Amino acid sequence: MTQVLSKSPAVSIKNLKIALPKSAERPYAVDGVSIDLIPGEIVCVVGESGSGKSMCAHALMGLLPDTVKTETGEVLFEGQNLLKLDESGWRNVRGRGIAMVFQEPMTALNPLMRIGEQMMEMFEAHDLLTPKERRAKALNLAKEVGLPDPERIIRAYPHQLSGGQRQRAMIAMALALEPSVLVADEPTTALDVTTQAQILKLIRNLQRSRNMAVMFITHDFGVVADIADRVVVLRHGKIVEEGSIDAVFKNPQHDYTKALLAAVPSMHPPVRAPLDENAKAVEVIGLDKTYVTSGGWFKPDRRVQAANEVTFSIMQGETVGLVGESGSGKSSVARLVMRLIEADRGTVRIGDVDLTALEGKALREQRHRIQMIFQDPFASLNPRRRVGNIISDGPIARGVAPKVAMDRARELLGMVGLDAGALDRYPHEFSGGQRQRLGIARALAMDPEIIVADEAVSALDVSVQAQVLKLLEDLKARLGLSMLFITHDLRVAAQICDRIAVMQRGVIVELKPTAQLFAAPEHPYTRELLGAVPGQSSPSQAA
Amino acid sequence: MLSFVAQRIVKGVFVLLAIIVMNFFLIRIAPGDPAAVMAGEAGASDAQFVQQLREKFSLDKPLPEQLFIYVKGVASLDLGFSFRQQMPVSKLIAERLPATLLLTLTAFAISLILGITFGTLAARFAGTWADTAITVSALLFYATPIFWVALMSILLFSVYLGWLPSFGYETVGANYSGLAHVKDVALHLIMPAMTIGLFFMATYTRMTRASMLEVKRLDFVKTARAKGLRDNIIQRRHVLRNALLPVVTLAGVHSGTLVGGAVLTETVFAWPGIGRLLYEALLQRDYNLLLGVFVVCSAMVLIFNLVTDLVYRLVDPRIEFAS
Numbered sequence: 001m002t003q004v005l006s007k008s009p010a011v012s013i014k015n016l017k018i019a020l021p022k023s024a025e026r027p028y029a030v031d032g033v034s035i036d037l038i039p040g041e042i043v044c045v046v047g048e049s050g051s052g053k054s055m056c057a058h059a060l061m062g063l064l065p066d067t068v069k070t071e072t073g074e075v076l077f078e079g080q081n082l083l084k085l086d087e088s089g090w091r092n093v094r095g096r097g098i099a100m101v102f103q104e105p106m107t108a109l110n111p112l113m114r115i116g117e118q119m120m121e122m123f124e125a126h127d128l129l130t131p132k133e134r135r136a137k138a139l140n141l142a143k144e145v146g147l148p149d150p151e152r153i154i155r156a157y158p159h160q161l162s163g164g165q166r167q168r169a170m171i172a173m174a175l176a177l178e179p180s181v182l183v184a185d186e187p188t189t190a191l192d193v194t195t196q197a198q199i200l201k202l203i204r205n206l207q208r209s210r211n212m213a214v215m216f217i218t219h220d221f222g223v224v225a226d227i228a229d230r231v232v233v234l235r236h237g238k239i240v241e242e243g244s245i246d247a248v249f250k251n252p253q254h255d256y257t258k259a260l261l262a263a264v265p266s267m268h269p270p271v272r273a274p275l276d277e278n279a280k281a282v283e284v285i286g287l288d289k290t291y292v293t294s295g296g297w298f299k300p301d302r303r304v305q306a307a308n309e310v311t312f313s314i315m316q317g318e319t320v321g322l323v324g325e326s327g328s329g330k331s332s333v334a335r336l337v338m339r340l341i342e343a344d345r346g347t348v349r350i351g352d353v354d355l356t357a358l359e360g361k362a363l364r365e366q367r368h369r370i371q372m373i374f375q376d377p378f379a380s381l382n383p384r385r386r387v388g389n390i391i392s393d394g395p396i397a398r399g400v401a402p403k404v405a406m407d408r409a410r411e412l413l414g415m416v417g418l419d420a421g422a423l424d425r426y427p428h429e430f431s432g433g434q435r436q437r438l439g440i441a442r443a444l445a446m447d448p449e450i451i452v453a454d455e456a457v458s459a460l461d462v463s464v465q466a467q468v469l470k471l472l473e474d475l476k477a478r479l480g481l482s483m484l485f486i487t488h489d490l491r492v493a494a495q496i497c498d499r500i501a502v503m504q505r506g507v508i509v510e511l512k513p514t515a516q517l518f519a520a521p522e523h524p525y526t527r528e529l530l531g532a533v534p535g536q537s538s539p540s541q542a543a
Numbered sequence: 544m545l546s547f548v549a550q551r552i553v554k555g556v557f558v559l560l561a562i563i564v565m566n567f568f569l570i571r572i573a574p575g576d577p578a579a580v581m582a583g584e585a586g587a588s589d590a591q592f593v594q595q596l597r598e599k600f601s602l603d604k605p606l607p608e609q610l611f612i613y614v615k616g617v618a619s620l621d622l623g624f625s626f627r628q629q630m631p632v633s634k635l636i637a638e639r640l641p642a643t644l645l646l647t648l649t650a651f652a653i654s655l656i657l658g659i660t661f662g663t664l665a666a667r668f669a670g671t672w673a674d675t676a677i678t679v680s681a682l683l684f685y686a687t688p689i690f691w692v693a694l695m696s697i698l699l700f701s702v703y704l705g706w707l708p709s710f711g712y713e714t715v716g717a718n719y720s721g722l723a724h725v726k727d728v729a730l731h732l733i734m735p736a737m738t739i740g741l742f743f744m745a746t747y748t749r750m751t752r753a754s755m756l757e758v759k760r761l762d763f764v765k766t767a768r769a770k771g772l773r774d775n776i777i778q779r780r781h782v783l784r785n786a787l788l789p790v791v792t793l794a795g796v797h798s799g800t801l802v803g804g805a806v807l808t809e810t811v812f813a814w815p816g817i818g819r820l821l822y823e824a825l826l827q828r829d830y831n832l833l834l835g836v837f838v839v840c841s842a843m844v845l846i847f848n849l850v851t852d853l854v855y856r857l858v859d860p861r862i863e864f865a866s
Contacts, residue, residue, distance in 0.1 A: 061769055087774075093771070094768065094770060096771060102766060107762040109766065110767070110780075111763075111859075111860075112784050112860065118766075122770050125770045125772040125776075173770070
């Protein structure tokens with residue numbers, strides 16, 4: 001460690017101040033931040049949304065949005081202050097001196113250009129090599145980042161690759177000109193947990209073999225634990241704590257760091273009270289669902305089996321978790337259970353009622369019993385309707401008098417921890433966490449017996465996530481609800497679920513009480529998933 | 544891809560058949576009797592003569608039978624006989640189609656080239672006076688009725704300035720040949736083509752501008768900047784190419800109307816195209832000619848739609864034919 005610290009920094013950010021536009025909540029996005037990036041070291045900049053961490057990353061590349069302005073400070077790189085550079089000066093540094101990997105590899109790649117062409121652009125931008133040499137280089141890079149069948153991949157378009165492959169391609173691109181500094185802005189946030197583990201390993205290996213200085217932006221303390229040498233904790237644009245990974249995780253000094261660390265869900269499931277096994281709230285028997293895309297006349301249809309013989313039940317007052325990676329079919333199962341989509345085969349029973357056998361009015365009368373909370377708190381609320389309407393629409397459709405429904409909406413807002421004044425406001429006036437509370441109030445307005453929460457806390461910051469999870473637990477106990485909780489995050493599942501079903505390619509491969517599943521996973525896929533959860537090998541273990 | 548084209552052609556045949564049947568009955572529902580019109584013009588409107596005319600042109604047969612005869616004819620590319628012009632309909636259309644295609648394709652090219660160029664410029668200089676000037680003039684061309692632009696340009700360029708011929712396809716009686724003929728037609732083409740072209744140009748300008756501003760904000764443009772690419776390469780390769788996708792869609796929709804959509808312009812400029820043929824056929828209750836023009840226009844729409852889909856596949860690799 002001392003050896004590392006004695007090296008001179010590759011990049012020094014000194015007292016950086018980035019001013020926000022006048023209308024913003026606070027004057028500075030980044031307020032007096034100083035960070036040294038040292039060759040061979042990974043610095044994790046952590047913070048919640050709005051902390052200014054992404055701004056720091058973009059400032060290093062001269063890619064700040066036009067709406068903000070660098071007010072004071074320096075970014076020193078190879079003896080020059082980057083903030084003083086003109087556009088052509090910046091172009092020299094970008095890609096060659098400092099390279100960047102972005103969060104969402106799908107949108108960060110041009111959909112109309114082949115992967116290889118996009119890699120070759122790196123050399124073209126700096127007038128290096130002949131086109132033929134560029135192609136050979138691209139091929140080598142694809143090999144170096146472990147892309148399978150590199151010949152095919154460099155001729156492929158982004159949509160033909162998996163998420164992990166796209167991010168590998170992005171990394172290959174960033175490394176093309178052997179930059180001394182790599183800026184990675186939440187590079188694994190959009191990836192599945194097993195893919196994330198691989199990408200983290202890749203970045204770690206490349207950084208070591210090339211002795212790069214890496215600035216790694218993330219909100220995930222598990223990821224920090226796995227990859228960081230040094231941690232910088234940002235809040236409202238200011239550094240609240242900074243130090244080696246051991247120091248910050250084992251002995252956090254600032255209250256905010258402590259709170260953040262405490263909010264990270266633990267991998268150890270709490271002890272849960274036993275439930276009455278005879279009182280079933282939901283019974284799902286042998287659900288099958290295959291999506292068929294017509295292949296045309298001369299091609300076979302494409303079939304994706306989203307649910308294959310899916311069978312489980314939820315006891316009254318129980319939370320059953322449905323975990324798995326993207327494409328495993330968990331969201332399809334949630335929609336099948338709610339009958340938002342039709343199953344090919346199988347039965348869903350709510351209490352004594354066979355939901356799959358009902359049609360029309362009879363089905364509509366049962367729908368209020370099972371309600372959903374969605375993942376995206378922005379897309380799931382109609383932006384043109386007031387909160388009061390959003391919450392009371394459902395009950396009014398069921399025949400409740402508007403006034404009564406509105407009174408109930410007011411009551412529900414209180415229950416989910418929001419002010420009654422929210423009734424007259426529009427969804428965009430609320431933060432992500434508040435919107436998710438609105439989503440919960442909307443679901444509860446229908447007096448449901450069962451809540452289906454589809455990645456309901458995945459889009460939230462860790463501290464907000466902890467609050468919403470607690471709210472869900474409280475409401476469940478108070479109202480005697482049962483819950484189907486869909487998540488890709490095993491830490492969250494550990495905290496909230498009584499039992500967990502692990503899904504892979506439409507099949508439930510393992511279904512067990514939570515504690516048992518974490519203590520003794522049987523199926524290889526369950527073991528793989530649990531092994532890939534970041535932050536387990538860290539000094540602080542459960543973070 | 545072949546399977547896709549084959550599928551589309553077969554589907555297209557059915558669509559065309561449905562269009563023929565619908566038009567066939569629609570035209571018959573409209574008031575007016577072609578036999579009576581013809582007899583009237585011939586100066587002999589007694590019942591017997593009218594009846595003779597009806598028999599001659601199979602107008603006395605029951606409608607389904609007339610339809611059957613017509614569809615059978617279309618299958619062998621025989622669009623019937625125009626009673627008024629005393630010529631096969633297919634020959635009439637074949638004579639007029641080149642002029643219309645020349646006019647509309649030129650207009651189409653003008654609108655696309657100018658529209659995309661101005662749209663790109665407006666997006667590049669968004670918020671400046673250049674942007675405002677382009678946007679406002681585009682809106683002006685879009686909002687002004689096409690026939691009025693036509694009449695005013697005739698006044699200005701033909702009557703006052705005398706630069707351009709005011710009507711027709713070529714100078715009557717001049718009998719130019721070779722390059723002189725091309726130049727003569729080109730001079731006649733300028734005004735009508737510009738009139739249509741400027742109207743559509745406005746939509747492409749606005750679409751390109753909006754689309755480019757949207758694409759500019761996307762992540763991969765930031766990636767391109769992070770590579771150190773020069774701005775003009777980013778604009779052309781990353782922004783413009785992606786921004787053109789909705790423009791291609793819109794152009795595809797417009798291209799379908801190219802053949803039948805120039806009625807007004809062709810009438811004002813006395814351009815000897817399909818549009819004017821249609822207009823005349825309508826006035827004269829020339830059933831077969833009307834139907835023939837409809838069939839050809841519909842077939843063109845189908846063909847242009849297929850071409851659009853193929854072009855779309857070329858510019859966007861994400862589109863797959865099968866689905």
